[in-house]
Amino acid sequence: MKQVAGIKLLLGALLAGRCLVAADSAESWKYTGPGSCSSPTCHGGVQPRDLNTVLQNEYSTWVVRDKHSHAFTNLTNPVGTRIAKIMGLPSPDTAPRCLACHALDVPADQRARTFDLTDGVGCENCHGPASAWLGPHTTRGWKYEKSLELGLYDTRDLVKRSEKCLTCHLGTPEKMVDHELIAAGHPDLYFELDSFMSVMPPHWKEVDTDPWFAVRAMAVGQAVQLREQLRRVARESQGGIWPEYTELDCFACHHNLTAAKDSWRQERGYPGRRPGNPPFNLSRYVVFKHVIQDADPSAVRDLEAGIKLVYAGVTALNSDRRQVAEEATSVSELAGNLAKRLNGMKFDQPQTLRLLKSIAADGDGIAEQGERAAEQATMALDSLFIAYAKNGKLGDDAEIRAGINGLFQQLDDPSLFNGFKFAAAMKNLSSLLP
Numbered sequence: 001m002k003q004v005a006g007i008k009l010l011l012g013a014l015l016a017g018r019c020l021v022a023a024d025s026a027e028s029w030k031y032t033g034p035g036s037c038s039s040p041t042c043h044g045g046v047q048p049r050d051l052n053t054v055l056q057n058e059y060s061t062w063v064v065r066d067k068h069s070h071a072f073t074n075l076t077n078p079v080g081t082r083i084a085k086i087m088g089l090p091s092p093d094t095a096p097r098c099l100a101c102h103a104l105d106v107p108a109d110q111r112a113r114t115f116d117l118t119d120g121v122g123c124e125n126c127h128g129p130a131s132a133w134l135g136p137h138t139t140r141g142w143k144y145e146k147s148l149e150l151g152l153y154d155t156r157d158l159v160k161r162s163e164k165c166l167t168c169h170l171g172t173p174e175k176m177v178d179h180e181l182i183a184a185g186h187p188d189l190y191f192e193l194d195s196f197m198s199v200m201p202p203h204w205k206e207v208d209t210d211p212w213f214a215v216r217a218m219a220v221g222q223a224v225q226l227r228e229q230l231r232r233v234a235r236e237s238q239g240g241i242w243p244e245y246t247e248l249d250c251f252a253c254h255h256n257l258t259a260a261k262d263s264w265r266q267e268r269g270y271p272g273r274r275p276g277n278p279p280f281n282l283s284r285y286v287v288f289k290h291v292i293q294d295a296d297p298s299a300v301r302d303l304e305a306g307i308k309l310v311y312a313g314v315t316a317l318n319s320d321r322r323q324v325a326e327e328a329t330s331v332s333e334l335a336g337n338l339a340k341r342l343n344g345m346k347f348d349q350p351q352t353l354r355l356l357k358s359i360a361a362d363g364d365g366i367a368e369q370g371e372r373a374a375e376q377a378t379m380a381l382d383s384l385f386i387a388y389a390k391n392g393k394l395g396d397d398a399e400i401r402a403g404i405n406g407l408f409q410q411l412d413d414p415s416l417f418n419g420f421k422f423a424a425a426m427k428n429l430s431s432l433l434p
């Protein structure tokens, strides 16, 4: 018996040795599951520590407070169950379509022994497969860059960070929340990097200590989400339903009708489209436009011209899809280049103030594009205001805060969104800024 155990140990050691050697090649990287990060001396502490930039209570934060840890179990809540029923799926927690975003649904040969699908959206969904760097990254003097070579995903980089979030919060060719899924009950997907990072209980301290980091995050996030939406438009034009309703302003269709005299939509008119056609959802452009106007005015003309063509093409309902796809691809490339440029920029106090002012002053233009555009602008203003207030006083901060809260309130019931009321509140906010 003893001898057998000895041989087993030896075999184990040999196998482990092989693993270490093989760990250098990407094909052998495996997902180990959040359990492997949960020891109290690793990332499972109850209180944050102050030894270095790593708080060491990341697991506890995630498992207790972060909604991502419930992403799998929520699939079978009443909403999830009903979605699956309407979609004709046997069960939401086995459907690849749902697991794509609500768990770490990687192929069997990438699952380590400790892997558990029911963990939901865990550490490795965002940080990459851990098998190769899990052991070495705890050793003294180990560098972040070495982990990157072994499969750690570079979440410190804001372009990469946005891209990662948007794989699930906007979609990819493999992961989709289209209007069919939404009509079955799935929440619509919208995103703003800085706001969503603030809502996500933070399990990290930013390594970049730039006081205006949040402004850069907002700016880069806007660029990347515009790029990703336009890529999606280009994909959709390859075939299937066109335009996919998720590319349109939801509440152009989903609002209550009123007496003609009370309709702000009729009063506004339908600039740039045939009356009654649902407009392309410009929410990922209305804020970005201001960011670029300030950061790189020379890029605005091309951007604006390209967006105009995509808007017209999608909104016309009967346009040449291939042409729209070409245009969408070219603007998405432009947005991608601008994302990189913004990521390399340093933002500061005067620029933050200029952005706050120019977005707030554009109430009419933003409100005209509907509820989703108003929502993006509100999240961006909130983000900018918080960043500014952290570093200095803006004026009557309490009144400005109340103004932004008022904008959020106008979005509580999106079907009741009233563009004129929203624009008026923006004007009021604008008048409070120095």
Ligand code: HEC
Pocket (backbone or CB within 6 Å): 074, 075, 077, 079, 080, 081, 083, 084, 087, 089, 092, 095, 097, 098, 099, 100, 101, 102, 167, 168, 169, 170, 171, 172, 175, 176, 177, 181, 186, 187, 188, 189, 190
């Ligand atoms: C493209 C990624 C993606 C896909 C595919 C996806 N989801 Fe989701 N789901 C999300 C995101 C992101 C949220 C959170 C949205 C938010 O709050 O902004 C969410 C939220 C939910 C919620 C919470 C809503 C609530 O009110 O409780 C349920 C339930 C849900 N999804 C079920 C499903 C089911 C069932 C499927 C498969 C038919 C599915 N999802 C497919 C990304 C996805």
Ligand code: HEC
Pocket (backbone or CB within 6 Å): 034, 037, 043, 053, 054, 055, 058, 059, 060, 062, 063, 068, 121, 122, 123, 124, 125, 126, 127, 154, 155, 156, 161, 203, 204, 205, 206, 207
């Ligand atoms: C939804 C995405 C997401 C999930 C899930 C997630 N993280 Fe993170 N994590 C981030 C982001 C974004 C950052 C900030 C960028 C950074 O510092 O790398 C971060 C930072 C960290 C850091 C600091 C890294 C550094 O750069 O020094 C650690 C440590 C960490 N996470 C551990 C964990 C652990 C452990 C889990 C699971 C229990 C987890 N994370 C789950 C997104 C995520």
Ligand code: HEC
Pocket (backbone or CB within 6 Å): 067, 068, 070, 071, 072, 074, 075, 100, 101, 102, 103, 121, 125, 126, 161, 164, 165, 166, 167, 168, 169, 193, 196, 197, 199, 200
């Ligand atoms: C693998 C897919 C995936 C990735 C990557 C991902 N998320 Fe999520 N996220 C989800 C799902 C699914 C939910 C809904 C969970 C639930 O409520 O069941 C969610 C929920 C959230 C919520 C809660 C929203 C609410 O309504 O309260 C926030 C905030 C959030 N994610 C932020 C982020 C950020 C920031 C990143 C990138 C650093 C990110 N997510 C990356 C899938 C993902």
Ligand code: HEC
Pocket (backbone or CB within 6 Å): 179, 182, 183, 184, 185, 188, 245, 246, 247, 248, 249, 250, 251, 252, 253, 254, 278
């Ligand atoms: C071109 C018009 C149009 C657009 C744009 C549109 N929808 Fe729909 N939507 C419909 C129609 C038609 C139905 C089916 C209604 C029915 O059968 O009663 C529907 C059904 C729904 C339903 C289920 C019915 C209900 O009342 O709960 C939801 C939720 C929904 N849409 C949300 C959205 C969201 C969110 C968006 C934007 C991402 C959107 N829709 C964009 C036309 C549209």
